[in-house]
Amino acid sequence: MQMVITVTLNPALDRTLxxxxxxxxxVNRVTKARYxxxxxxxxxxxxxxxxxxxxxxxxxxxxxxEDYFLQELKRRKISSNFTHIDEDTRTNTKxxxxxxxxxxxxxxxxxxxxxxxxxxxxDTFEDxxxxxxxxxxxxxxxxxxxxxxxxxxxxxxxxxGAATILDAEEELLKEGVKAKPDIIKPNIHELTKLVNLGxxxxxxxxxxxxxxxxxxxxxxxxxxxxxxxxYVTQNGVYKCDGLKVAVKSTVGAGDSMVAALAYSLMxxxxxxxxxxxxxxxxxxxxxxxxxxxxxxxxxxxxxxNVLAKEEKY
Ligand SMILES: Nc1ncnc2c1ncn2[C@@H]1O[C@H](COP(=O)(O)OP(=O)(O)OP(=O)(O)O)[C@@H](O)[C@H]1O
Ligand SMILES: O=P(O)(O)OC[C@@]1(O)O[C@H](CO)[C@@H](O)[C@@H]1O
Numbered sequence: 001m002q003m004v005i006t007v008t009l010n011p012a013l014d015r016t017l018x019x020x021x022x023x024x025x026x027v028n029r030v031t032k033a034r035y036x037x038x039x040x041x042x043x044x045x046x047x048x049x050x051x052x053x054x055x056x057x058x059x060x061x062x063x064x065x066e067d068y069f070l071q072e073l074k075r076r077k078i079s080s081n082f083t084h085i086d087e088d089t090r091t092n093t094k095x096x097x098x099x100x101x102x103x104x105x106x107x108x109x110x111x112x113x114x115x116x117x118x119x120x121x122x123d124t125f126e127d128x129x130x131x132x133x134x135x136x137x138x139x140x141x142x143x144x145x146x147x148x149x150x151x152x153x154x155x156x157x158x159x160x161g162a163a164t165i166l167d168a169e170e171e172l173l174k175e176g177v178k179a180k181p182d183i184i185k186p187n188i189h190e191l192t193k194l195v196n197l198g199x200x201x202x203x204x205x206x207x208x209x210x211x212x213x214x215x216x217x218x219x220x221x222x223x224x225x226x227x228x229x230x231y232v233t234q235n236g237v238y239k240c241d242g243l244k245v246a247v248k249s250t251v252g253a254g255d256s257m258v259a260a261l262a263y264s265l266m267x268x269x270x271x272x273x274x275x276x277x278x279x280x281x282x283x284x285x286x287x288x289x290x291x292x293x294x295x296x297x298x299x300x301x302x303x304x305n306v307l308a309k310e311e312k313y
Contacts, residue, residue, distance in 0.1 A: 004048060004134045004262050005162075007125070007153065008041030008059035009141045010110040011069065012092035016249060016290035022097040022104065036291035037072045038092065040138030040167060043252045045078050046293035047259035047281065053266065056081060058125060060113060060142075063088030081128065083121040087111030094251050094290070103250045110142035118145065125153060131161030134262050137176065138167040138255065150176035163265060167258050169193070180216040185258050187223045205230050206237055206313055219271070221261060221278060223254050229282070231275040238275045240308035243283040252291045256281035260299075276306040 018032040037046075045055045057078060061069050062085035069089065073080045090108035097104075129135060135157040137150045150172055154164045164181040166173065169190045177184065177194065188200055195208040209220040209232035219233040228242040260278035263269075269277060280303040284294035 002132045002134070002266070003128075003130065004045075004053060004055035004136065004266075005128055006041035006045045006048075006055050006057050006136045006138065008039035008057060008139055009113075009121075009145060009149065010090065010139060011037070011039030011042055011059055011061060012090045012107065012110075013065045013068070014038035014092050014094055014251060014291040016094045016096060016251070018096045018098070020097065020099045022095050022100065022102065028095075034290045037069050038252070038291040040255050040258070041136060042069075042073075043255035043291060043293065044136050044138060044259045044262070045073075046076065047252075047256045047285075048262065049076055049078050050293050050295045051259065051263050052296070053263060054079065055136075056128060058082065058121070058128060060085045060111070060117065060121060061089050062086055062111060065089045065091070081124055083117055083124055085111055085113060085117045087113075094249065096249055098248075101247075103247075105251070107140070110140070113142050113144045122152075122156075126156055126160075129157050129160040129162045133157070133160070133162040134165065134265060135162045136165045136167070136258060136262060137181070138258060140169070141172065147171035148175040150181075151179040154179035154181050165258060165261055167254065177212070177215075177217065182217070183219040183221065183261055184212070184217055185221045185223060185254065185261065187225070187254055191222050202230065202239065206232060206311065210237070210313070219261075221257060221275070223257055223282065225250075225253075229257070229275060229279050231271060231278075233271045235271050237311040237313045238272050238308055239311050240275055240279050240306050242279065243302060243305055245283045245287050245302075247286045248289050249291070250286050252293070253282040253285045256285040256294050272308050272310060276303055276308045279306045279308070 057080040061082040264274035
């Protein structure tokens with residue numbers, strides 16, 4: 001049976017603090033706090049579960065939060081086979097200031113991963129991937145994990161006959177792209193660094209994404225925050241504007257788009273509808289507090305409002 005596997009090499013307990021008029025260098029009072037299990041791959045699995053799709057979460061977990069993550073995953077009926085590590089899984093702090101409309105992420109570097117822990121993970125990964133699976137590689141890694149890790153994982157997954165989706169930044173993305181994953185989902189900042197994009201006009205983004213498709217990546221979804229998204233595939237170029245919605249937290253918007261890409265593959269959506277669906281997922285996610293996953297009902301209520309069109313290039 002086809003399985004979705006999400007890889008989160010550096011999960012995080014996301015602590016979202018609402019602070020009015022957040023100011024650096026003073027005492028800030030928190031009006032509301034919430035905690036969510038997070039890390040990009042785990043967020044993808046949370047969204048997929050809300051879409052009635054089972055997935056298997058892999059990665060590293062350890063220390064004070066390990067049991068909490070496992071309990072939460074169990075409560076959500078999400079399967080997992082995390083590699084246990086000695087050090088503590090990190091806590092990432094997100095400061096939401098609705099008065100100033102700012103969203104600040106303070107992400108920890110993450111625990112040291114020992115060579116033996118990495119080797120155990122590699123074995124688990126290799127044993128888990130099967131022909132026809134969809135493997136999602138998302139997020140950053142601890143400093144001790146080599147930056148070509150995603151390249152290696154993509155190679156293994158492809159040899160097994162699995163489709164691969166990569167959502168990463170900087171060297172992790174650069175090295176991962178060399179292994180030609182099927183789909184990538186850079187945001188505009190990630191794309192800019194990947195291809196040395198001079199300007200962030202639609203034309204420049206489309207040209208860069210087309211070059212990536214010519215290089216061998218089948219589909220490139222560039223997320224542009226409130227500006228919407230651009231999707232370039234072997235079939236064409238598609239563009240849509242962002243939906244105007246009330247934003248509660250931007251955390252996980254990109255992850256919900258990655259979940260949408262997997263969901264679209266499983267449901268054979270057209271490229272145009274995939275873009276509409278992914279953009280609706282992004283909008284639905286920013287309407288929710290903290291790192292809460294969007295639901296299919298929410299997305300269905302928004303998707304028809306997304307105006308996506310094929311661009312002639
Ligand atoms: N302010 C907003 N209003 C409406 N939609 C938004 C807004 N911000 C993000 N989105 C939606 O979410 C998608 C993903 O956002 P973004 O480009 O910020 O991803 P990202 O940087 O990968 O996010 P993250 O790393 O926080 O998960 C956008 O393409 C858009 O569809
Ligand atoms: O430090 P990374 O791995 O780049 O990002 C981690 C993170 O910000 O990404 C998710 C939202 O996309 C959060 O759940 C998590 O805290």
